Amino acid sequence: MPTDTQFRPNSQTTDFGKRPAADVIIVGGGIAGLVAALRLSTSCQVLLLNKGGFGEGASSLWAQGGISAAIGDDDSPELHAADTIRAAAGTADPQIIGILTSRAPDCIASLQEWGVDFDTEDDGSPALGREAAHSRNRILHIGGDSTGRGLMETLCAAVRKQPTITIRDHCVAEELIVHHNRIVGLYCRDLKTADTPAEALFAPAVILATGGIGGLFEVTTNPSECTGEGLGMAARAGILLADLEFVQFHPTAMNVGITPAPLATEALRGEGATLINDRGERFMVKVHENAELAPRDIVARAVWREIHAGRQVFLDCRTAIGTNFESRFPTVYQLCRNAGLDPARMPIPVAPAAHYHMGGIATDRNGRTSMQGLWACGEVASTGIHGANRLASNSLLEGVVFGAAAADDICRHLAKRYENADRSDRGSSILAPHPLPASRFRCYDAKISTLTLARLRQLMSANVGVVRQQESLMATLHELDGLIAQIGDKSAMAANMLLAARLITEAALQRCESRGGHFREDYPTPNPTMRHRSFMRLNDDIAKRSPQVIA
Template sequence: MAISQEFLAPSLSTKGVDDVVILGGGLAGLFCALKLAPRPVTVISNAPIGEGAASAWAQGGIAAAVSEHDSVDKHKADTIAVGGGLCQEKIVAMMTAEAPERIRDLLSYGVPFDRDLEGRLQLSREAAHSENRIVRVRGDMAGRAIMDALVAAVRQTPSIRVIEGYLGESLLTEGRYVTGVLARKRGGLERLAFAAHAVVIASGGIGHLYAVTTNPGEANGHGLGMAARAGAVLADAEFVQFHPTALDVGKDPAPLATEALRGEGSTLVNAAGERFMEAVHPLKELAPRDIVARAIFRERAAGRGAFLDCRQAIGAAFPDRFPTVHAACRAAGIDPVTQPIPVTPAEHYHMGGILTDANGRTSLDGLWACGEVASTGAHGANRLASNSLLEAVVFAARIAEDIQGLMPTPRTAYWNALDDEASLPSQRNTEERDAIDVLRRTMSELVGVERDADGLALALARICAAEARCQRSSIRNMMTAGKIIAAAALKRTESRGAHFRSDFPREDPAQAVRSFTTLPEVEAIARKAADSVGSEARA
């Protein structure tokens, strides 16, 4: 995974080559770009920066040991305890130790974190944290406030060029080197090649591969698929976290009822008003997310329904303390002050992704990754609440420092103007739309909260059949990402963290190791699965 000082492909002309190209306009991508300033950086985003980023939808906040009662060691221990035995201890130690400094960075960029009357950061607690350490904004608006502040900072930084409305399709490579990104104008056929000395993938997660998700449509696995097709090593792809309490109101994406509601004392009940978490786990509603998600899944499967009851714990204060959730409830005709909120598990976060080291380097020279698309080993088999935004900024900063150390002194930023010709109309055909629908239904039904071998084999067969109808690279990236997750889930014949196999419901000590794979292995597993499933079952 090492990259030498002479890491550019020698035959590649550097004329017109960017210093750094970052694919993704969410928290990880923008934070990395700001940390690289004044080095010239191009940020490519398929939506206006800050919009379509899952970071902006984060309601809880950022976990950091910044209070006098807390410590980095406690934060590290809580993270490892939730990780199902797969957290990389040194990575967790590094991430939690750097958390306070990253909070200070965000404050310097203007993020208005909540403070008490004495000016200290106001902290809340979420599931499986032993201390109050969630730094937040107006209860449930941290993600939006952080992104607004970073977008403003990026817009004011002359060394950062932002290219919006372009979707990454593939990585440009020369031998073992990644030399740039090929991107397509969203909604059209125009393609541009962005050659670069260094490429950072910060394209987000895989939520929109699922029919029920809390993530925006831009979180569709493109970055994972691109890296896999370029030959990158992937890690822990089977570990998909399902948020227990998405609003069950028929919206796509599903609005999120933040975990902070349960942290404030709200309870989970079924249609009869009975609390069901008391019989499931000693921490009840504040048990790890995978346990709460499975409990809700089973209550719903048994026909008893699942509801988040905030009437007593929050009551009339709901509109002021949790305005985002309150607005989503009222839009669906629910008054959370007086009514329980119907909830369902929804795909929320991917612990797996492109394998990286402590500096965000991938197995491909010239390629780094950070944010949800990366698998750093910090989360293990199950992410501790509010560690996702923390991981994004910690590794974005480390990538920036790594790149600065590898490249010469920054030059003055200058770019040729992009052609602004009208794009040809979108050529996505009806078959591709149908294929995406098949993919999303298949992932939710067969690669969801509970899985088994037959269902995973059927999922791979269906995805392969759907992929055969796709032409665009961007759609094939989605299919590739779905196959990676399903194949990894089929390989791991145990239950651990967020990965639950009903045919292997217990942990296997022999499998208490991270999983690694590449696209050729995934394709081999998928072909074998497709061959084992009859054509009628695939339909």
């Protein structure tokens, strides 16, 4: 990564160009965005846009389980890769997985250099836990079940110290700017003045790290900021998307009437907690040889079937964890106490909830998308690592590994771009549409569409959730098209959410089989001819909302 000089934009511009806001604009302040910003900060001017306050609103902050890395004496990157491939149900990219698992130990070391303090054993060695579908203990934690918060607090502190990183809070991106088949910037709005015209920002490189899609569903473990808007923006720009049908539903969200649903981490089952129904039956032993430690999609469907049969489901931690609950899992313990439960003495009511999107913007090993000028990392990206079903605790790792990879690739790209330029000319202008059109959206705010968004979430949970089938998927597409026409260009938030939801539903309809997180009741088994990734982009006539499916 070049460090001899910084790529600093100056005031020069031309009639055909726009002054860049920075060398790199990063949209999203979760772990992937923060790692990318830190890697870039030694040689680039970075503008970091956050939908909420800095360090708030990212799924990374809520991650309880941990971050995986093969650093144990009995472990190896090859074993970690094999577990990841096995969980992915046949559609993962083994080469990308190899990159992830081989870089994991060095990424853990980098996090420690930035100040991250992982839990240790009494002898000072890393405390390694195990979660579902892992064959070795390889999960690192911070404060027991506060890994996400620990990572975010440390990385946010490191970012704040960097003079080359400018942070804009409560600033939301709503549309990418395309010029000559290249992303040259984006439109954004300050949420405190969201009814004012959108602001155009330009940069030689844009990174989308906007997170997932949980907010498209009625029951989710994701923060309210995770609404699939990055996916919608990319689709409108004609960017290639991948594996949109694969949504992971966490089997043990706490069913206590709180939105977003608090998560009862997978680590509880890793410590021996069991799933029981209201008859006291431990039903997972009849479902899978690994019982509660089966892959998440299998556990989620088993829990869903119990609930739809009229039974309640509970996570019973009384024997396995008991009185050690508060010290071992302080975050979950406090969540339970806030809901009036004592998990050391009472089983925790649980239900499946939208948790993670394996699909997203198609990217390569360097985070590059199908259009020059745009990179993506974190949950909004689809690297091919997770296939049809993500292995527990690989998401934080992916954010670190590929946030760094995107940053390093951009540094190489900018170094080449500025190679023959005088220092005073570096970053002087960006070619942009002339004259620059206004953003297509009148405003960002969703107040005008509260009922529309409530209906969207109902539709997605009922028909594009844990169990799907053709008739309900087609009905959902029809109703979504009506909602899209109704919203039009009135609300950027609603329009991008609706488009993301429509694309996910279309992808679910196109995959006529069951695989990983995608289960079709009318096609309940895997189809060997569909053991591959799926790709999709919008046609040129975006108004038709018709996706082009590229198998």
